[in-house]
Each structure stands twice: as C-alpha cells, then as structure tokens.
Amino acid sequence: MTQHSEPARQPSTTRVTLRGPAELIDSLPYLLGYHPDDSIVLVGLHGPNGRFGGRLRVGIPAREEGWPDIAEQLADCLRGSSSARGDRPDGALVFLCQDPADGGSGRAVMERLRPLAQRLRTACGALDMPVYEALCVSGGRYWSYCCPGSGCCPADGTPVGVPGTSVMAAAATYAGVRVEGSLKELTARLAPLGPPVAEPQELALDLAGTALVPRMLGEVDRQTVRAETLALAQRLLDRYRAAPTADLRAGRARADARDDGLLSHEEAATLILGLQDRVARDWAAEWMEGADAAPALRLWRALARRCVGAYAEHAAAPLTLAGWVAWASGDEPGARVALGRALDLDPEYVFARLLHSACNSGLDPEPLRQCLRRQRAERTSRAATARN
Template identity: 65%
Template sequence: MTNHSEATGSPENGDRADRGLEEALERSGVAGPAESDAPTPAHSDRDGDRPPPRPAPDISCTTSYRSHGDTQQVTLRSPAELADALPYLLGYRPEDSIVLVALHDKDGQGRFGGRARLGIPANRDDWPAAARQLAQGLVTGSARRGVRPEQMILFLCREPDPGGSGRQVKDHLAPLAHALRVECGALDVPVVEALCVSDGRYWSYCCDNQECCPAAGTPMGLAGTSVLAAAATYAGLQVRGTLRELRARLLPREGFATADQEAALDAAGLKLVPRILDEAGRATVADETLRLAERLLRRLAAAPPVSGALPSDLRDDDLIRHDEAATLILGLQDRTTRDRAAEWMEGDDAAPALRLWRALARRCSGPYGEHAAAPLTLAGWVAWSTGDELEAREALAMALGADPDYLFARLLHQACNEGLDPESVRRCLRSERSSRTGDSDGDSAVSGAGDGDSDGGRGRGGGAASG
C-alpha cells in the first residue's frame, strides 16, 4: 500500500478501449474498488487503553535461498532484530512510513505473512482513517487469500526534524501507534509489538520496562547484522535503498530543459490532438506513435550499458529528443495505443520498454503532469509483469496520483497489491497481438536493434550517448 492507495476512480469512467485489459483483470479476481476504499463499518474499542499482550519470546520467519534450492527458517529473538530486519522484509528502507507485518501461528511461533505500508499523514486528524485503512486492508486482503493473520507487528519509521530527537518523534507518533493497535484489536488481530524507529534508535510502544526498553531508546546497532539480514545477503537478496530514490526515477528532474520539453509538448499538441479526435486520423496517429516507440526501444536496447540508476537514467534521457518524447506522451493518451504499447512486457522488449516509460514519465512536468498517468501505468505494468512488485506498486500509485480516474492503473494497482498473477493479463495481450498480426509468438520490437532508427540512435544533444 502507498499514500496513493486511496486515489481511485469509478469503473464506469473507463471507455471501450479499456475493456479488454479490464476484463482480463476482472478474470484474475479484481473488480470494483479496492478494499481500502470500501466503507468501513463502525466498531468499538473493546480493549480501551489496555495494551495488547507482549509477544512470545521467538518470532520466526522463513526465507528461501533460491541459489541453493532449499528453504531455511530464521528466528528473530528481539525488537532490535525485528527493527534491523524490516528493510529485508520489504525490499527497501522505509522512510516516513507506517508498516504493518502480519504474523501467522506455526508451532507456537509467529511466522511472517503479508506486509502493508502507508506514508504517515502530515495532518494528525487523518491518522485514525489511515490506521483503519491500513489495518483493514491487510487483514481483509490476507483473509481473501485464505491466510488471515493472528497477530501484527507495527513499525513507525520517521527521522527527526533538524534539531529534533528520535524520542520526540516517538512521543509525537504515540497517538498514531495507539490508533493502529485499536484498529487491529477491533479486528481480533492484536499488535504484539509496536516499534518506533528513528535517529538510529528504536522504542517499543508495548513495553515500559526501563531495563529492556529505556526511555532514551535502544541503539539499533550496525545495520544489516540481524540473522535475517545475514540470511538475505547469503541468499543474494538486496535492499534497494529508499522509495524516494525509486520514485526519483519516475519524476521530472529539476533543471532538465523543462521549458524546452513543455514547448515541444505544446507544439505536438497542436498537431496531434485534432488528428486524435478525428476518427480517420486517430488510427494513423496510433501507427505513427507505435512506430516511433519501436525505434526508441531499439535505440535504448543498443545503447552501451552504464552502472548505477542515475547514470543509466541520464543516458536514456540524452537518447530521446524532446519532440520524440512529446509525440509519444501525447500519442499514449489514446488508450487503444497505450494498450498496444503494453504488449512490450516480456522477453527482450521488457527492459528497454521499462526504460522508455520511465523516461517519458520524467518528461511530464508542469501543466503536463496528468499526462504521466499513461507512461507511469505502462512502467508499473512492465515492472509487475517482470516480477518487480515494488516498482510496480509505486509506479501505479504515482499514476493514480497523476490521474485518480485512470482505470487501468487502478485495477493493476489493486491486482498487484492483492498478489495476483499477471499472467492472465499477459495472455490477453498476447491474444490481442496474435489476432492482429497472425503471429502467435509476436515480433520483438528490439530484435533488430539499431535497424530503422533514422537518426542512428542520436540523442537530443545531437550525438550518441555512450554512457
């Protein structure tokens, strides 16, 4: 879950061009608004201010060592190990976040289940609603998959303001922790541990014993030293930094020729919008848009690799001219064209397609921010199709932030959050492509890397980017 999980539209807002992909998602079990948007029944705080019971001494989870073909059980025995393990449970380091982790009973120990994250609302008046949304979303989502949690672990992660302290953060967030414990308790899923992680320390909201949980907090220790961190490292699993770093790959960059890009979008709009609105011209614009996208996919695929996310993104930005980006951004506003572009979701097409959609999303600045919904949705779809659920959820949430009524993004976001298999959508897209081309396998857009690119792969600066 993300801050954008409440940003949804109505299924009736979609037009006929959405029906094929929407139906594929509905066949996957996704239909209508997400649980977090459903009306919440009233309930009472049955436990009042009485804290839930302390956890059992051991909380265990399992992690799979794919490189070795077996499964090992890892046991976490302290709040410190829980706090250090959090980035490995999520796959990234949470910032300014509420994180709920479900526990399932196994032989008297807790076994980690589903996780849900929500940004901490800036307005304290929004905390009760956020607590309700997060608790109900995780419990009902887990129950739908047949694994209703028995207990919860809560993490509140926030760094102090300049001049502030972690203890101040802990005290400030105490009402939020209480609201979350109440909401989980009302669902008969008690919070057995609630930790505030801030400024290199952690505090427990469930224990006031000064011997084990001092008021000054407990130092976290060296990051990555828990048994789960060691197991994850041994298994080849990596923590991907923060969500802020991931989102930066999808947001317009300051100082990146914003005025020039907006001028190119203005010019492209004058040429393309009348043609898109014309029934006869719409198909022609779609073909031109897709041919241009294919050329850019080949250009990106042929570019020399570079190491690091930022250098890679800068290289891709230099490979795409402003007029090319503007033409694609506006062309993808036609949903039939967007659905055709969504077919580049696997094999050799997937990696350059994801790079292209990221680069286009970064060009949607200023008054064109809403236009980012299409490339962000495509980026989220390709990420989900290729197994990267973290980037998929964030890209789709950002698409809903750009346009809350973007139906394809909303359904994909819900499906990804529900842990559904994207294969049903892939089958739908393969079927559409084969019925159109008569080719059951379909042609890769990058199979002839470098062919048909009239400018020879030259970027907006006039020369090929070398990385």
C-alpha cells in the same frame, strides 16, 4: 519478542527466527525490497510462531486528521488481501519509519506519531488482528509503543544497530534477495526533471498537444494517432535496446541521465500524449518480457521523468507501464513504487489501481501476460490480413 519468517519473495522452506525489535527492523528492507522512509508498514502474522505474511506500506499522512481513516483502511486492506489468499492474519506488526527534520529529534518524532500508532493498534484489534509490536524508527534509534511501563525502554530510544547484520539479512543475501536502496532513491528515479530540461520539454508538450489532441478527439484520426504512437514507441524501444547497458556500479542517476539523453523533447512529448489514449497504452503494455522488458522499463521511466510542469499528471500512463513491466519481470518493489507514484498523481487511474492491488495481493502476473500475448497475436493477425 520472537517472530519466524521466510526471506521475502523466496519459495524456499528455510526458516529464520528473529529475536527482538532490532532484528525485526533489520528485516524490513528484505521484506519490502528497499529501505522504507516516511512510511507506515504493516506486516501480517500467521500461526503460533508468527510467520510473516502480507505487508503494506504507505506514506505517513502529514495531517493528523487523516490518521484515523488511513489506520482503518490499512487494517482492512491487510486482512482483505490475506483473506483473498485463504490465509487470514492472526496478528500484525506496525512500523512507523520517519527521520527527524533538521534540528529535530527522534524522540520528538516518536511522541508526535504516538496517536497514529494507537490508531493502527485499535484498527487492527477491531478486526481480530492484535498488534504484537509497534515500533517507531527515527534517527537511527527505535522505540516500542507496546512497552508495558515507562521504565521498560530508554527515553532516548535504543540504537538500531548496524544494518544487514541480522540472521534475516544473512539468509536473504544467501537466497539472492536484493535491497534496491531507499524508497526516496527509488522514487527519485521517477521524478520530473528540472532545469535545464524542464522548460523546453514543457514547451514541446504544449506544441505536441496543439497538434495531437484535436486528432485524438476524432474517430478516424484517433486510429491513426494510435498507430503512430505505437510506431514511435517501437523506434524508441529499438534505440534503447541498441544502447549498451549501463554499469549500475557507476550509479543509477548516471544510468538514468544517459537514458534521458536518448530522447528528444519532441519524441518524448509526442509519445507521452499518445499514451494518454487507453488503447495505445494497452498496446504498449505488450512489451513486457524477454528482450523487450529491460529497454521498455528504461523508456517508460524516462518518459515519466519528462512529464514536467503542467503535465505532471500525464506521468500516470508511463509510470503504470513501468510498474507493469517491473512486476512482470519479478521486481515487485520497483513495481509498487512506480504504481504507487502513478496513483499519487491520479488516484482514479484504473489500470494502476488494478495492478497495484494485484501486486500487493501476491498474485501471479502470468494471466495478464497471457492476455496481452493473445491481444498482440490477434492485432498482428488483423494487420497482416489487412495488408493482404
């Protein structure tokens, strides 16, 4: 099978031609910005040459009962997000990426996921988006669910090949498209910290909640808490800005650990709880560009990691802020991971839902940036008037 595509997120008109399933699979990290794992990936195809369009990724539901619903939702979302841009898909590609558990085999994974692949093919076909290829990638091998007969492909699958050797990889590398690692690695940067940090952090959150929550429920004190939250965030932002930028060649885990060390338990707890207020969170979203963006992203990630124990769902606010700053800075893969994690914790978190939908639809973040700039200018003007 031959598909034509452009390197992900590049406006260039350079085209590359992908021939066969192995090259399609090797293109995935460049389309998504990371190596998908435990994932359903749908890619829209447009025109007679199969130009790549919109792409969607979700985790594979563990329970088979959820497969029919997720198949219909994904097909509808792929068609809807593309149609909103005036470019309805003419077809689709399906990828099921899941490595076998210890002692398992890729072939067993492929057979277990076969009904899911069929559900996805049926759901896309019902919306006039025929699936031209559906691949299972597991244990370094792949299988096609679209083979015309049992003798078409090896029973034990075909080796995926050496990653990064396709023409797509070469074109994407030349164009400056980076792959940030695996989805698991990106998600791990946002996961709650464990011992020895978790226990004292949860205690600090308990104490901060006792002090702050009653104040946040009163109208007068609520305004004061918002101002205190913003002031604390500004101090911490200055601290992160002043800290030397970590050398990522030493590893992201080490860089994150250093960022974690810049926060006390009490500071993290106070800011996490303060950001549960929607207005305070929206003010914090104003730190999104220029010299603010990088330290703000580090701060929001560090706060998300401090949402431990019973406070896990409180991470929806800092995760959404991290997703927003990443998207505003051009890091769409990082934005999708952070916003997806926020929605895993709280599916009804409206700000995360709106940002996630906009990012996945390929919209430009500039209109929201303009809105937040106006909001910041107006708030600054009001504060100056009040002082005078």
